[in-house]
Structure formats: C-alpha cells, structure tokens
Amino acid sequence: MENTTPSSVLTEADLKEKVVQAIKTVYDPEIPVDVYELGLIYEIKIFPVNNVYVLMTLTSPSCPSAESIPVDIEKAIREIEGVAEVSVELTFDPPYSQDMMSEVAKLELGFM
Template sequence: MSDTGEPSVETVREALREVYDPELGYNIVDLGLVYGIAVEDGRVEITMTMTTPGCPAADYIEEGTRERVAMLDGVHDVAVQVVWSPPWTPDMMSDDAKRHFGFA
C-alpha cells in the first residue's frame, strides 16, 4: 500500500488471484485474463478479457473482479473494462498455470 493509502498495482493483482474462472478452476491473473491494472487516487482501472466470448460466466467474473478490488483498503472506485483484442489464448497463462494444465 502507498503512503496515500491506496493499494499498489501488485496488491490489486494479488487480490485478483482470489477471482477464478469457475470452469477452469484457476485464478484470472495466472490464466492471463488480466491485461492491465492502473491505480490512481484510489481509483482502480482493470483491463481484462475472458477465455470464451459469450460465456454465461463472463458477467460474474467481471463483477467478481470489481467486487474483490472494491474490498481493498483505499479503493473508492473500480472500473473494469473487458476487451476482446488481443483474444485470449492458453499461451497467455503464467508458467505456473501452464504447468498446472500440463503444457509448460
């Protein structure tokens, strides 16, 4: 956390490891779904994607992302932008996730 009381980018990223893609059962950060995190004056902006466009779980993942970050101390506004470009591929996973799914 910074001197201003707002969380660091790394703190936000760590919090998002508690939000999961329910089907894959892995957190959205290590799946590579989080494309960007920006923190400024207590406002957090997250740019992310989904594994499958149109997936019925997409809204819940987006809302879960918003809710989890909003629970952090020092956050008073959260904006989540879901983008489809670049499209997600399994190659975007972290090495840990790739090992988990067996293709590292």
C-alpha cells in the same frame, strides 16, 4: 518499529500489488487457476486518489461466466482498504490464447 502508514497513502506500486493479490482470488469456475495466472488481465492502472482501472478479457466471448467474473474482480478490488473507485473493462482485442497463461497456470493445467 512497525510500519503504521495508513492505507490511504499507499504507494501506487503497493496498491497495484494489493490489486493483483485481490484479482488472484478470482477463478474461472471451469478452470482451477485464478484469472490473473490465466492471463485474462491485460492492464491494471492506478489513477490519483486510488482509483483502479482493469482491462481484461475472457477465455471466449461465449464464456458462461462472462457476467460473473468481471463483477467478482470488481468486488475483490473494492475490498482493499483505501480504494476509491474501480472500473473493470472487458475487451476481446487481442483475442485470448493459451499463450497468455503464466507458467504457473500452464503447469497447473498440464500444458508443460
């Protein structure tokens, strides 16, 4: 029997996985790797009634995409059925470093 549970009753873990998948559709326009694999996402929290909070950074405070990347992430998360509110907060503490990249990103960019 197929699972027909409505998305409004997604478990926190299921919703968090959907949020990660949505974030992985967002790319830094100058780097051919999604922002999640780049290590730009510091924290994802799911609060009651499917409110999503994302704490993120950018590769540099002067990143030319500083305006668009957080907006693109918020848009991608809002498209998930059942999500109520989305809050994306930008921080530069700790500062971004290439060590934050996943192995996938390092391979893609030739760092390994």
